[in-house]
Amino acid sequence: MFMVGDGDLVIPGQLIGENVSCLDNCFMENNRVYSMVFGMVRINGRVVRVIPSLGVYTPKRDDLVIGVIINVMEGSWIVDINSPYLCRMRGEEVTKDVMNKNLSKYYDVGDRISAKISFVNEVNSCEITGPWKLIDGVIINVNPKRIPRVVGKRRSMLEILKKKTNCNIVVGQNGRIWVRSDNFDNVKLAINAIKRIEREAQSSGLTDRIEKMLENARRS
Amino acid sequence: MVKQDMKLIVDGKRLDGRRFDELREIKMSVGVLNRTNGSAYVEWGKNKILAGVHGPRELHPKYLRDPTKAVLTCTYNMAPFSVDERKKPGPDRRSVEISKVISEALGHVAVLEKYPNTGIDVFVEVLQADAGTRCASIVAASLAMANSGMPMRDMISACAAGKIDGEIVLDLMKEEDNFGECDLPVAISPRRKEIVLLQMDGKLTREEFKKAYRLAIDGAMRVYDMQKKTLIESMKIEE
16 A cells, blocks of 8 residues: 555655555565655556655666766776766776776876776776767766656657757766767757756656757747 | 743743744755755754755775765864854864764664765754754754755654753753753654654753653654655755
């Protein structure tokens, strides 16, 4: 039996239901399920999960992230991925002769890359693979917990953003979004739309509203 | 506590006109600071408290890291202009004590195991003080933690009760705190009604203690309802 409805907001420790199953961000105590974060309840049959409205990024395997090189080491790079945990990228990603080559020739401090997380251990230390240097463009930060809304169901929101603004957009699961276009007005429009998505992430009918906003902006 | 000749109850009412079981006016808001992960501002009577949460973030120096959980640190600070006579800036015995009790109260409910090797810093700044700042600080810190998205098993709410002119009353203000007979701040985790802070300054009989404790719990539950309303409404404003 559920005490709250699908889409309701809950706070930490709030009772969600009795004799139901729980998945993410909730916990069970004496057959009762309570929320562990401040967020929105999602109910699917007898299974409940809570989508947090805010929070930091915790690395997960196979996530695409946008990182900034913060240190070049002997044989590897240290990458900031907008998380409490720093990330390591092996030199073997770019050259076989790691020890004899200066790695800063490939990626130097301050360079921005998109890459996939290849390994995460039990204390969340991680490694990334498949770097792709991001040249030009603008990187904006949004709350990592609102990234699923920027991407949308089956990437619907992202496709609308790309189509209506003519921008190249790479969305990192860590809350960083890279936007690039030859026309800077398009970049500004995309950034405004993304910021609006972040602000209104908890509301329904957002895809339609964003589509309308972008169409109006292009017309004017 | 120093007893002085000051009538704190006149015609069955307290100096500010409140009933014995009445809270001061409380205003709360969250997400007030842009540079923090979570923040809250609480006005509790004449108390004005600002709390901010940084983290989970990399913890330095490295030897302080715990590979099994995050390290939670709270810093309580009173601004020099928060009290009538200028307070000397910097930590003192009292602020170190309150920082410790707030850290322990929050550590009781926060799911620190989710973020091993990291540090979470909670900063509580008292901008204006008028008795009961430790309860208001715990409430603000708890709101800021929830606002930061930190996993918690429960919120923390708090309220003080005390004895003035031989009567047990709820939520003491400055004059009542200074000239009353006893002050009993209580913080609880409302879901299981577990005590996470209980201090007593003054003397109470066993019966008086029970009455004051019940009154403080009742007050804390009312504060919890306000916390819940504040958090839920903060999200509705964004829509």
